[in-house]
Amino acid sequence: xxxRRRRPHLFVCVPVLLxxxxxxxxxxxxxxxxxxxxxxxxxxxxxxSADVARLYEEASAATARYVEGRQxxxxxxxxxxxxxxxLAAERRHMAVLHADxxxxxxxxxxxxxxxxxxxxxxLADSPDALIRGKQVMLQADLAVNSxxxxxxxxxxxxxVAKRRADRAKRSLxxxxxxxxxxxxxxxxxxxxxxxxxxxxxxxxxxxxxxxxAVRLNQQRTPVTRAWVTPVESYELSAGFDxxxxxxxHRHTGQDFAVGIGAPVRSVGAGRVESVSCGGGFGIExxxxxxxxxxxxxxxxxxxxVDQGDRVRAGQWVGQAGxxxxxxxxxLHFEARLTPYxxxxxxxxxxxxxxxxxx
Numbered sequence: 001x002x003x004r005r006r007r008p009h010l011f012v013c014v015p016v017l018l019x020x021x022x023x024x025x026x027x028x029x030x031x032x033x034x035x036x037x038x039x040x041x042x043x044x045x046x047x048x049s050a051d052v053a054r055l056y057e058e059a060s061a062a063t064a065r066y067v068e069g070r071q072x073x074x075x076x077x078x079x080x081x082x083x084x085x086x087l088a089a090e091r092r093h094m095a096v097l098h099a100d101x102x103x104x105x106x107x108x109x110x111x112x113x114x115x116x117x118x119x120x121x122x123l124a125d126s127p128d129a130l131i132r133g134k135q136v137m138l139q140a141d142l143a144v145n146s147x148x149x150x151x152x153x154x155x156x157x158x159x160v161a162k163r164r165a166d167r168a169k170r171s172l173x174x175x176x177x178x179x180x181x182x183x184x185x186x187x188x189x190x191x192x193x194x195x196x197x198x199x200x201x202x203x204x205x206x207x208x209x210x211x212x213a214v215r216l217n218q219q220r221t222p223v224t225r226a227w228v229t230p231v232e233s234y235e236l237s238a239g240f241d242x243x244x245x246x247x248x249h250r251h252t253g254q255d256f257a258v259g260i261g262a263p264v265r266s267v268g269a270g271r272v273e274s275v276s277c278g279g280g281f282g283i284e285x286x287x288x289x290x291x292x293x294x295x296x297x298x299x300x301x302x303x304x305v306d307q308g309d310r311v312r313a314g315q316w317v318g319q320a321g322x323x324x325x326x327x328x329x330x331l332h333f334e335a336r337l338t339p340y341x342x343x344x345x346x347x348x349x350x351x352x353x354x355x356x357x358x
Contacts, residue, residue, distance in 0.1 A: 048193050048196040048197035048200060048261075049197060049214040049216065049261075049301075049302040049304075049319060050214065050216060051193045051196075051197075052190065052193045052194055052197050052260070052261030052319060053216045053261070053263065053319070055186060055189055055190040055193055055261075056190065056261060056262065056263070058186050058190075059183070059186045059187055059190050062179065062182055062183040062186050063183060065179055066176070066179045066180060066183050069172065069175055069176040069179050070176060072172055073169065073172045073173060073176055076165060076168055076169040076172055077169055079165050080162065080165045080166060080169055083158055083161055083162040083165055084162065086158050087155060087158040087159060087162055090151055090154050090155040090158060091155055093151050094151045094152060094155060190261075193261070194259060194260035194261045194301075195260065197260060197261050197301045197302060197319065197321070198260050198301050198321050198322060198323075198329075200301075200302075201282070201283060201300070201301040201302060201321050201323050202323060204277060204283075205277045205278055205282055205283060205323050205324070208277070208278055210275065210276065210277040210283065210303075211302065211303075212275075212303070212306065213275075213303055213304055213305050213306045213309075214302050214303070214304055215304060216263075216304050216316060218263075218315070218316055222314070223265075223312070223313050223314025225313060225314075225355070226268060226269070226313055226354070226355075227267055227268045227313060227351065227354040227355055227356050228265060228267055228268075228313050228314045228356060229265070229267065229351070229356055229358065230256065230264055230265055230266075230267050230295075230297060230331060230333045231256050231258050231262055231263070231264055231265065231320065231331055232263070232265075233258070233262075234256040234257060234258050234331075235256070235257040235258075236254065236255070236256065236257070236358060237255040237256070237257045237330060238251050238254075238255040239251065239254055239255075239348070240252070240253060240254055240344070240346045240347055240348065252334055252341065252342075252344045253296065253298075253332050253333050253334035253335075253344060253347055254332075254333050254334075254347040254348055254358070255330045255331065255332055255333070256320075256330060256331040256333060257328075257329070257330050258320045258329065258330060258331055259320065259329055260301055260319075260320060260321050260322065260329045261301060261302075261319045261320065261321070262319065262320040262331075263316045263319060263320075264285075264297050264300065264316065264317055264318045264319060264320055264331055265313075265314050265315060265316055265317065266287050266295070266297075266311040266312070266313060266314070266315050266316075266317050267295055267313065267333075267351065267354075267356070268289050268295075268313045268354070269289070269290070269310075269311065269312050269313050270287045270288050270289040270290065270295075270310075270311055271287065271288050271308065271309070271310050271311070272285060272286070272287055272288075272305045272306065272307050272308060272309045272310075272311060272317070273286040273287060273288045273294060273307070273339050274286045274307055274339060275303050275305065275306060275307050277323070278324075279324060280324050280325035281296075281298035281299060281324045281325070281332065282298060282299045282300065282321070282322075282323025282324025282325070282326060283298075283299070283300040283301065283302070283303060283318070283321065283323045283324070284296060284297060284298040284299070284300060284324075285297045285300065285303055285305060285317045285318055286336075286339050287311060287317065288339070292337070293335060293336065293337065293350070294335075294336040294337070294338065294339050294343075295333065295334065295335055295336070295347075296332070296333065296334040296336060297317055297318055297331060297332075297333060298324065298331070298332040298333075298334070299320070299321055299322055299323050299324050299326045299330060299331065299332050300318040300319060300320060300321050300323065300331075301318075301319050301320065301321025301322070301323065302318055302319045302321070303317065303318040303319075304316045304317060304318055304319070305317045305318070333347055334347060335347040335350035335351070
């Protein structure tokens with residue numbers, strides 16, 4: 001089965017990153033218990049739904065900051081390597097100039113540089129030629145000395161810049177190590193909260209007491225499109241009309257492999273037709289859309305809407321889970337002609353007709 005990954009994020013801001021990397025993320029969700037669409041009232045209160053939603057936001061923010069830090073460290077490492085190359089080139093240039101000075105000194109010695117200048121004039125066949133030669137040698141000597149001094153200053157400046165770049169990279173590495181620890185800590189908390197949420201869902205399904213909507217504050221960027229994917233980040237797993245050991249007939253929807261507690265969105269505007277729990281689909285939501293179509297969101301761990309609620313495109317209707325006839329955490333999504341099983345159409349084609357490509 002083909003697997004596809006959606007929308008990684010990456011942005012770089014090296015100068016201000018050292019101050020911003022470890023800014024904490026504000027809580028992202030609150031919860032409120034409600035009566036379920038089947039009339040049963042949960043005795044568990046807000047449940048773990050809000051904790052999972054909040055930790056998802058924190059994990060997402062921590063991951064983004066970690067990616068920023070890694071990118072900044074790569075940029076700084078590239079700068080250090082460039083300074084290394086420039087410094088090595090300046091040092092090679094200085095070695096060449098020192099060799100030139102050595103050759104000038106040898107030439108002066110061979111032309112009588114070891115004798116007093118007055119004696120050289122007396123012994124020379126042509127004093128004018130000797131004077132001109134001395135002037136040329138002096139000018140060359142001054143030019144090489146000047147070049148050596150400039151190269152030495154350049155090398156010194158590069159060495160200072162490299163030391164600063166090295167310090168900045170080490171500082172970024174320390175920040176990234178702390179970010180990695182923070183990210184791992186949030187992920188551990190999220191994993192525990194996920195299974196707490198799933199445990200609550202399993203108990204409510206087993207007891208036949210759906211917990212009703214848990215209202216979660218959504219702080220993500222509002223959706224402006226008319227149709228969206230049912231989850232933001234995912235891998236596609238079992239597709240429509242595929243065969244499998246867990247189904248008596250062909251698969252009736254499209255599965256999205258996501259973690260427990262991942263926000264599940266209504267793919268378009270509509271009204272909640274039903275919220276139910278139990279049976280092969282576990283906890284599920286069905287939404288009626290304009291044009292007579294219905295969408296189903298199944299195997300949920302929690303719902304965030306009640307029967308009769310109006311929903312907009314991208315609004316959360318629940319949190320993914322693994323309730324019902326499920327082999328692992330995922331969202332089972334269907335597009336239907338009626339609210340009932342057996343009237344499904346290929347959800348990938350149905351979404352593609354509305355501009356959403358999976």
